[in-house]
Amino acid sequence: MKVESxxxxxxxxxxxxxxxxxxxxxxxxxxxxxALIGVPYDGxxxxxxxxxxxxxxxxxxxxxxxxxxxxxxxxxxxxCNIADLGDVNFSNPFELQQCFTDITAFYxxxxxxxxxxxxxxxxxSISLPVLRAVAAERPVGMVHFDAHTDTSDHEFxxxxxxxxxxxxAMEEGLLDPxxxxxxxxxxxxxxxxxxxxxxxxxxxxxxxEEFTSLxxxxxxxxxxxxxxxxxxxxxxxxxxxxPAFAPGTGTPEIGGLTTIQAQALIRGLAGLxxxxxxxxxxxxxxxxxxxxxxxxxxxxxxIVCILADAVAREKNSQxxx
Ligand code: MN
Ligand code: MN
Numbered sequence: 233m234k235v236e237s238x239x240x241x242x243x244x245x246x247x248x249x250x251x252x253x254x255x256x257x258x259x260x261x262x263x264x265x266x267a268l269i270g271v272p273y274d275g276x277x278x279x280x281x282x283x284x285x286x287x288x289x290x291x292x293x294x295x296x297x298x299x300x301x302x303x304x305x306x307x308x309x310x311x312c313n314i315a316d317l318g319d320v321n322f323s324n325p326f327e328l329q330q331c332f333t334d335i336t337a338f339y340x341x342x343x344x345x346x347x348x349x350x351x352x353x354x355x356x357s358i359s360l361p362v363l364r365a366v367a368a369e370r371p372v373g374m375v376h377f378d379a380h381t382d383t384s385d386h387e388f389x390x391x392x393x394x395x396x397x398x399x400x401a402m403e404e405g406l407l408d409p410x411x412x413x414x415x416x417x418x419x420x421x422x423x424x425x426x427x428x429x430x431x432x433x434x435x436x437x438x439x440x441e442e443f444t445s446l447x448x449x450x451x452x453x454x455x456x457x458x459x460x461x462x463x464x465x466x467x468x469x470x471x472x473x474x475p476a477f478a479p480g481t482g483t484p485e486i487g488g489l490t491t492i493q494a495q496a497l498i499r500g501l502a503g504l505x506x507x508x509x510x511x512x513x514x515x516x517x518x519x520x521x522x523x524x525x526x527x528x529x530x531x532x533x534x535i536v537c538i539l540a541d542a543v544a545r546e547k548n549s550q551x552x553x
Contacts, residue, residue: 245298250291251316252352253533258315261345265312265543266536269342269351270319273331274515276357276393280482282515287319287352289516289525296526297533303499308533308540317342328392332361339365348543350535352528353512355482356382359467360397363406366465366508373411373459374398375501377472377494379418379485381437383429394482394513395426402433409433413458415451415497416440416472419485440487448493452500459504466501466509466538468494468531470524478527480519491527498534506542509535 251257252268261267270287277283299307308314320338324330335358342349343365351362356378366372376382380395383402387393392400401407414430418440421427430437436458443451471481474488489497514528 245295250295252287252291253294253297253314253316253529253536255309255314255316257318259318261317261342261347263313264315264317264345264347266314266539267317267342267347267349268314268532268536269317269338269349271335271351271354271358271362272319273322273325273335273353273358274355275325275328275331277355277482278387278393278395280515280518282480282482282517283353283355283513285516286354286512286514286525286528289519289522290352290511290514290529290532291316293522293525293529294532297529301537304537306537306541308537311540311544314536314540332392335361336364340368343368348539349508350532350539351510352532353510353514355394356467356469356512357392357394357397358512359510360392360400362508362510363401363465364404367401367406370463371405371408372507373408373462373464374413374467375455375459375464375504376412376414376467377416377489377497378414378467378469379416379471379488380469380483381414381417381426381430381435382469383433383435384426385429399429408462409435411459411462411464412436413438413455415443416489418487448496448500451497455501456504461505463507464504465507466498466535468498468509468511468535470511470513470528470531473527478514478524480515480524481513482515482518483513491530494531495534498531498538502538502541504542506539509539511535
């Protein structure tokens with residue numbers, strides 16, 4: 233299907249039914265280049281919950297997003313068909329494994345239709361069942377923004393939590409640790425296990441202090457050196473940001489990225505071979521001003537811009553073959 237722009241149809245941003253980035257809501261992924269998908273699941277959260285409400289509130293705050301980027305002057309919606317595919321529906325929201333199965337099944341259909349998925353969580357555990365679909369045919373690299381590595385072996389004996397998705401993804405051959413970089417890592421842990429696990433696996437772990445001394449451009453050079461031109465996933469945990477900018481999240485850690493740093497870092501990923509991404513851990517119940525969801529919607533827009541660029545380049549290269 234051709235996804236029509238809804239900007240002309242609904243010029244009043246505060247009116248109408250809220251959708252992700254104000255894109256048309258569709259059921260069928262055929263003809264969609266980039267599928268925006270809500271994953272309202274937070275059953276694998278260890279501390280403060282709430283990101284199950286993330287997709288709905290990011291749809292609401294998407295009312296503030298517009299189309300033409302102020303730095304690049306690009307309009308992602310002119311480059312690609314981008315639609316809101318709605319939320320993953322859970323057959324039993326109390327059963328974690330069933331929820332993961334439902335997520336993977338949903339994304340298999342998206343991938344089979346040739347659409348690139350960009351997800352809104354949900355807690356960070358959702359990245360694992362998403363990668364089971366996105367990386368089914370080969371392991372992918374990843375640019376991961378987070379205060380935490382999320383590579384613990386378990387939390388309280390449980391193997392599937394929002395602190396473990398990338399440990400499982402490596403074990404399942406979905407994630408290539410040698411092509412993965414984690415940026416913004418910080419905050420005391422009760423042991424070094426989660427940091428050590430990433431480093432032992434060969435992930436490039438960039439703690440916040442190193443990022444601060446390197447700066448944005450040198451960090452982006454490092455990102456490009458690590459992930460190269462292989463297929464690369466972008467995972468953006470909102471707690472990578474300082475809680476001054478994004479307080480509404482389950483595991484806040486002070487001393488984080490500013491919003492303008494994160495925007496510049498995401499923008500700097502243009503040119504990579506991007507095959508999907510997510511924005512996770514926005515928790516509206518802990519976000520009394522709504523600012524965290526606004527930040528989440530805006531980061532979603534930044535990611536959609538670089539994804540649209542990547543998808544358009546891929547389409548053009550196929551045309552020229
Ligand atoms: Mn995380
Ligand atoms: Mn985190």
